Amino acid sequence: MTSSIPGLLDCSALHASLDATHVPSSQENVSMYPYWIKISGHLGVGVTARSEADALQLFALAFGSAEKIISVEIIKDMKYLDQDHVVPNLGGANWLGRGIWFPQGQERIGNGDNA
Template identity: 75%
Template sequence: MHPYWITTSGHLGVGVTARSEADALQLFELAFPSKKVMGIEIIKDMNDLDQDHVIPNLAGANWLRRGIWLPQGQEHIAG
């Protein structure tokens, strides 16, 4: 399992933990079928995430479990 950051147009981005890049994109598509993916990368260090917007909004998010952890409200999407 790896945490991924998916960049989208018109949005800060989406945090997903998945088995692979393809798995992360599949979870993203389930949650946001109309959003376009601009990029995807493995998160190697949580300190690399936006400290002003992403980190403060992780309250209670479990980024070690498969699924979408940001934005909040999508935790139920885990395949």
């Protein structure tokens, strides 16, 4: 899969099952990465997670089925996000902490109350 959006890195193919992939626990000392999950019929979902599998797990907690997902990419630089819609609507979301930061309203996902 090649990224068609400048500044985004290509991630491995989407996993058929979230259970088949290791998602580090909150006790493990791991880095966080911002991901952009491109979905059909929407701008997409911004999520910061420990891994691609963790990002997909947070997506599933917030939105259910992963059937809508087109691609998952690591964001190298926030300047490559949609400056007219995504960036102005980040609100008070903390895109450096684990969780969903776009669209608004899903900030509770990944804040320690779940996953």
